[in-house]
Amino acid sequence: MTAARTPRRGASPKGHLLVVDDEPTVRDLLPAALRYAGFDVDVAADGAQALAMAARRPPDLVLLDVMLPDIDGFEVIRQLRAQPRRTGGRSGGDVPVLFVTARETKEDRITGLTLGGDDYITKPFDLEELIARIHAVLRRTMGEPSTALVVGALELDPEGHLVTRAGQPVRLSPTEFRLLHFLMANAELTMSKAQILENVWRYDFDGDPSIVDTYISYLRRKVDRVEPKLLHTVHGIGYVLREPRT
Structure with a gap:
């Protein structure tokens, strides 16, 4: 994945994303690429920070690594899903989660999806495919019209x-x-x-x-x-x- 330019000034965001990853390179390059694609992006370096940010400003989608320095991504989604659901707006209990991680075993995929993950993609990933998966999840969860065949x-x-x-x-x-x-x-x-x-x-x-x-x-x-x-x-x-x- 390579760095992307800053999005055009005045472009309207396609959605609010929260990227959760402890790798500094990923925290720099991935949000830059997603912002260039038109998203509003927040970044967290560990599970505790991610939970606090999601509670304060619930995102439209969380991109969540499994291997984090404090609690792992599986525990993050457990705690997100345990949060009370809010009437008339998003809360951690219903925010979509797309795992983006180097953990690639079948057991890890099953665990992530069973805990309430909406999709699971492994590193290294293709940026275009990741953005396509983000759009697919947002269409399903935000009621966006689908052009898929x-x-x-x-x-x-x-x-x-x-x-x-x-x-x-x-x-x-x-x-x-x-x-x-x-x-x-x-x-x-x-x-x-x-x-x-x-x-x-x-x-x-x-x-x-x-x-x-x-x-x-x-x-x-x-x-x-x-x-x-x-x-x-x-x-x-x-x-x-x-x-x-x-």
Whole structure:
């Protein structure tokens, strides 16, 4: 993660975030990047400070490390969730929490989510993915309208350029992302190779049309690694993305 510039003067914040981390580098660079992305950011270096700040000014989202110098992040969220819920406004009891931590075992993830965490991402992380996850949590918890496309357990967020299946990130190249976006936007409809070329590769494409088959194969390896399969061939016509018919 690299440092980001200060946000444009006068830009309206997208939400109030509290970053809780004891690493000085993270406390410097991450808030700077989030402010540049348009967020209002407070920073805490340990659990006690985080709890005091959340009680004094409840944030819209807490980005919480697990390994802190006093109490760990799991105890922080326990104490947050134990705070009385406030009528007509946020309190620690209902503030969303996104764990951002080097603790990456399955047991740690389960603990964090079981205690009331809304998401869990491990270090080192991709900044764009983190910001996309922040937007996703805020949409769920603040009633923001979602532009995400959803087919079964497959979800594509065009704003955050993020794809997940059953909650797990799916990493795609730009062309794979455009192809999946087009198929999901036209879910249940069979798209011919000509339609796909026109909308994904645009009008200036003059290469081999079999490139569509190649990229469908790439997508299947990444999107359809689990059941049920969503990408289907309609022989003699093209391709369709849909849930299996019963």
